[in-house]
Amino acid sequence: MTVQTGIQPISAARRAKDRLVQVLVYLAFALAVIPLLSVLWLVVKNGLGRFDMEFLTHSMRNIGARDAGGGAYHAIIGTLEQVLLASLIAVPIGLLTAVYLVEYGEGGRLSRTISFFVDVMTGVPSVVSGLFVLAFWILVLGMPFSGFAGALALSILMMPVVVRSAEEMLRLVPRELREASYALGVPKWRTIVKVVLPTAFTGIVTGVMLAVARVAGETAPLLLTVFITDSINNDPFNGPQMGLPLYVFDQAGRPTDTAINRAWTGALTLILIVMLLNLVARLITWWRSPARRR
Amino acid sequence: MRRSAFRRSRGDGPFRFASTGAGIVLLAIMAAIGVFLVVKAVPALQANTSHFLTELTWQPNATKPVFGIGALAFGTVLSSLLALVIATPVAVGVALFISHYAPRRLASVLGYVVDLLAAVPSVVYGLWGVTFLVPFMLGPSKFLNDYLGWIPLFGGDTVVGKSMLTASLVLAIMILPIIAAISREIFLQAPKMQEEAALALGATRWEMIRMSVLPFGRPGVISAAMLGLGRAMGETIAVALIFPATFNISFQILGPYGNSIAANIANGFGEATEVGRGALIASGLVLFLITLLVNMAARFVIARRKEYARAAA
Numbered sequence: 001m002t003v004q005t006g007i008q009p010i011s012a013a014r015r016a017k018d019r020l021v022q023v024l025v026y027l028a029f030a031l032a033v034i035p036l037l038s039v040l041w042l043v044v045k046n047g048l049g050r051f052d053m054e055f056l057t058h059s060m061r062n063i064g065a066r067d068a069g070g071g072a073y074h075a076i077i078g079t080l081e082q083v084l085l086a087s088l089i090a091v092p093i094g095l096l097t098a099v100y101l102v103e104y105g106e107g108g109r110l111s112r113t114i115s116f117f118v119d120v121m122t123g124v125p126s127v128v129s130g131l132f133v134l135a136f137w138i139l140v141l142g143m144p145f146s147g148f149a150g151a152l153a154l155s156i157l158m159m160p161v162v163v164r165s166a167e168e169m170l171r172l173v174p175r176e177l178r179e180a181s182y183a184l185g186v187p188k189w190r191t192i193v194k195v196v197l198p199t200a201f202t203g204i205v206t207g208v209m210l211a212v213a214r215v216a217g218e219t220a221p222l223l224l225t226v227f228i229t230d231s232i233n234n235d236p237f238n239g240p241q242m243g244l245p246l247y248v249f250d251q252a253g254r255p256t257d258t259a260i261n262r263a264w265t266g267a268l269t270l271i272l273i274v275m276l277l278n279l280v281a282r283l284i285t286w287w288r289s290p291a292r293r294r
Numbered sequence: 295m296r297r298s299a300f301r302r303s304r305g306d307g308p309f310r311f312a313s314t315g316a317g318i319v320l321l322a323i324m325a326a327i328g329v330f331l332v333v334k335a336v337p338a339l340q341a342n343t344s345h346f347l348t349e350l351t352w353q354p355n356a357t358k359p360v361f362g363i364g365a366l367a368f369g370t371v372l373s374s375l376l377a378l379v380i381a382t383p384v385a386v387g388v389a390l391f392i393s394h395y396a397p398r399r400l401a402s403v404l405g406y407v408v409d410l411l412a413a414v415p416s417v418v419y420g421l422w423g424v425t426f427l428v429p430f431m432l433g434p435s436k437f438l439n440d441y442l443g444w445i446p447l448f449g450g451d452t453v454v455g456k457s458m459l460t461a462s463l464v465l466a467i468m469i470l471p472i473i474a475a476i477s478r479e480i481f482l483q484a485p486k487m488q489e490e491a492a493l494a495l496g497a498t499r500w501e502m503i504r505m506s507v508l509p510f511g512r513p514g515v516i517s518a519a520m521l522g523l524g525r526a527m528g529e530t531i532a533v534a535l536i537f538p539a540t541f542n543i544s545f546q547i548l549g550p551y552g553n554s555i556a557a558n559i560a561n562g563f564g565e566a567t568e569v570g571r572g573a574l575i576a577s578g579l580v581l582f583l584i585t586l587l588v589n590m591a592a593r594f595v596i597a598r599r600k601e602y603a604r605a606a607a
Contacts (some may be wrong), residue, residue, distance in 0.1 A: 010498060018498035025395050028387025029404070033476070035467045036411050039422045073344045096316030104310055105497070114317040116593060117324050123521065123589035124582070125528020127556045131578040132327045135334040139451035139571070156323060163320070189309035205484075217415025221562055245417045249531055255603075260425065267418045278413055 030043055040271075047268025050261050056269075060230035061241075068258045072266050074232040075247035078147055079273075081236045082226070082243055083216050085151035091208055091224040093155075094162025101163070102170040103192055123162040130221030137226065145227040147236030150243060153221035158211045163206025169200040202284050209281035213274045219245035244270050331579040336377055338572025346576065352541050352558065354573035355566060361573045363555070363580050365541045370554040370581070373501075376547065377465035382519050385470050388478035394503060405478060412471035415505055420532035423464045428455035428536065435459060435548045450546035454538070461536045461554075469522035472566035476521065480514035481507055506518065513595055520592035524585045527556070534560035537551035555581040 055071040061090075063070035097114065105111025133153040137143050173196050181191040197204070227240035228250050235241075246264060251263035339346055341359050349362020392405045432455045438448045488506040497505065534557040543549040555577045566574055 010496070014498055014501070018500040021500040021503075022395065025387045025391045027472065028384045029391040029408075030468055031384050031397075032388045032408055032411065036407070036414070038426070039414055039418060039441055042422060042426055043418060085341060087543055093316045093319055096313040097320055100313035100317045110314075110317070114321060116597065117321055119593045119597075120586065120589050121320065121324060123524045123528075123585055123592075124324075125524075125530070125556060125585055127528060127530040127559050128327065128331075128578050128582045128585075131559065131575050134332055134571070135575055136326065136330040139334055140330060156327075159320060159323075187306050189306045192309070209560055213413060217417065219415070219417040220556070220560055223531075228564075245531075247417055247534070248417045248421060252535060253416075263421055267415075274413055274415060278410075283584055 011187040023218035043264060043267050043271055046261065046264035048265075050265035051268055053261070053266060055265055059232045059234070064232070065254070066256055066258070070262060072242075072244060072247050072262070072269060074229070075242040075244040075266065077232065077234060077267065078150075078226070078236075078241040078271075079216060081234075082147050082154060082222070082241070083149045083212055085236060086154035086215060087147060087208065087212055089151065089155035090158035090162055090211070094159045094211075095166050095204065097159075097163045098166035098170055099192060099197075101167050103188070103196070108284065111277040118160045118163045121156075122164070124156070125220075126153075126157055126218050127220035129134070129153045130224035132156070133221070134224045144238065145225060145240050146238055147226055147233070147243075150171065150222045150226040150241070151236065153225050154218060157215050157218060157221065161211035161214060165210065166200070166204050169203030169207065172197060173199045202287070206281045206284045209277050209284070213277040213281070216277065217245055217270060217274055219243075219249050222246045244273070297410070319537055327582065328579075331575055331582060333570055335579050336572075337577035338569045339576055341377075341569050342573070350541055350543065352357065352562070352573075354570040358485060359569050359573065363577055365543055366553055366555045366558050366577060367580065367584075368543045369458070369552050370527050370535070370556070370584075372545075373462045373465060373552065373554055374523050374548075376458070377469060377526045378519055378523050380466035381470045381522060382461065382515075385464075385473035385518075385522075386477055386515060388470070388474040389481055390503065390507075392474075392478050393481035394499070394507065405475075408471050408474050410471075411467065412475075416529060416532045419464055419468055423460065423532060424535045427464065428460055431455050431460045431463070439467075439548050446545055447547050450544075450549040452550055453548045454550045456536055456538045457549060457590035458537075458552040459516050459534045461552055462547070464536060465526045468532065469493035469526050472525055473515075473518045473522040476518035477511065477515050480511045480518070484510045517592040517595035520588055520595075522591065524588040527554075527588070528581065528585050530556035530560050533557045 020027055054069060057073050057075070058069070058071035059074035060070045061074075097118070101111055101115055103163045105114070122128060130153045133149050133156075137149050137152060138145060143149060177195055177199060178191055181189070186194070222243045223246055225245060226246065229240040229242050233241045248263050248266040248270060251259045251266060254260075338354065338359070342354070342361060343358050344351075344360045344362055346362050348364050349360065350365040351365070352361045353359065372438040388408055391403050394407070412473050412583045432453070435453050435455070435457065439450065439453045443450075482506040488510075489502055492502040492506050493499075533554055537552045537554060537557045538550045539553050539557065539561055540551045541553060542551060559574045559578055561572065562574055
């Protein structure tokens with residue numbers, strides 16, 4: 001019997017297994033990217049055909065079932081207004097909640113409860129937030145279908161995202177900054193408003209942009225709250241108002257090719273808006289990253 | 295300034311009150327969702343002439359309303375579980391790829407590419423699914439039916455593109471980035487010392503991952519998968535365009551069957567009467583409760599382990 005010394009080479013079986021797993025892992029990544037490429041490619045290919053001035057400046061009013069032409073102006077206006085209103089509701093509540101969790105909560109029972117339910121709230125299905133606004137705002141309070149009702153539903157989806165990202169950013173603010181401010185006799189609330197929030201400002205903006213990007217593409221809550229319309233309605237508080245995701249859903253459900261083409265162009269416009277918001281968020285993050293601040 | 299003066303400085307009270315109030319508003323919204331769904335669901339449930347939990351048909355708009363959650367809940371659970379089975383292995387592979395295989399310079403960029411999957415609005419997946427994936431899946435579905443038809447799932451006489459399988463595939467694509475992103479964060483937090491010790495003892499990369507990364511990450515991956523499951527169950531528009539909207543219970547995932555609670559709400563809302571709306575709200579309440587349970591369980595697993603604190607966000 002020979003005594004083996006030193007390091008033995010890795011056996012062929014073990015090496016083969018290692019290789020196999022490596023191949024599988026690379027394959028998994030490729031598998032995940034294929035649908036993304038397929039979606040983006042088809043959206044660009046099919047969407048560019050109708051991506052013209054008429055699409056961006058006209059509504060669907062007086063466009064017959066088989067007519068070509070028509071556009072998504074009413075839907076684009078609606079989406080911008082709805083998302084803006086949703087942000088106006090969700091950002092203050094979300095930001096203040098984050099301030100509470102980081103500055104005032106001190107790990108107490110209430111703050112742990114809120115923190116837990118913020119997490120749970122991220123999992124509320126978008127259609128349920130739409131149903132809630134339908135039940136509460138429209139059926140119980142008797143308010144009309146409107147862009148604002150849609151904005152309410154979107155704001156419920158935005159809040160937890162805003163809280164989480166703002167909370168993370170506030171926790172990154174160094175304790176020394178707060179203590180320096182306290183040492184100068186500045187009260188806590190002024191420290192938060194003048195020192196903590198400005199320090200975390202760009203990070204918070206990034207989080208808000210990502211939250212906006214998330215809700216801008218939501219269809220289900222709009223379907224239940226703003227009602228489908230083909231006309232331009234600039235007033236988000238009165239009457240049905242279209243939204244861009246809803247426009248895509250509506251057109252995709254129509255049987256003609258011209259409608260399907262409009263759906264693709266609507267999808268392209270929607271993805272461009274969402275990507276633009278994502279890109280702006282990334283740019284702000286990059287612009288404020290420590291490596292560049294020096 | 296005296297300490298007491300600092301504490302009781304003017305403005306601090308209102309500000310503290312406002313931020314605490316905002317947190318309580320969030321809790322109130324969660325409670326209100328439950329309360330108002332119940333309030334509007336009850337009259338419709340009283341008008342129902344059948345048993346809501348076991349009835350399969352959905353005719354709440356009829357003069358004698360008959361509706362039940364049975365078939366819809368079945369479709370919701372089946373399609374989400376299928377999506378989970380398809381997405382989880384791929385997502386774990388993607389997470390490992392980004393955390394342990396990809397060149398470090400590329401890793402964050404590639405991670406961003408996978409995150410982009412989550413940035414695509416669901417209605418776009420629906421459009422893509424109904425115009426591209428539905429006809430595309432006809433071939434593979436026929437293949438499965440021909441050669442694996444003896445498995446009950448792939449059995450049946452009719453094979454269509456608008457099937458449970460296609461809807462589940464779209465759901466899988468949509469939940470993949472969520473599972474992958476959380477798993478990735480957790481794999482990155484695996485104890486470096488153990489990994490290096492394993493490598494120093496001569497383990498191959500796979501052996502190192504199997505012995506130190508996966509045991510560490512298992513609870514995290516499970517809860518990530520549950521978060522994905524919750525998302526799949528609530529997904530509406532993409533599957534509303536794909537499901538054939540039938541009201542029966544069938545395990546033949548290649549056949550012309552399938553529906554879900556969320557899809558039914560989207561498809562049925564337009565022509566719903568007052569009772570019909572109440573019925574849809576009742577079904578939404580069921581969906582809300584199911585996803586609430588799934589999400590709370592997942593969050594509970596994550597929250598219990600302090601190591602995962604960063605990944606939970």
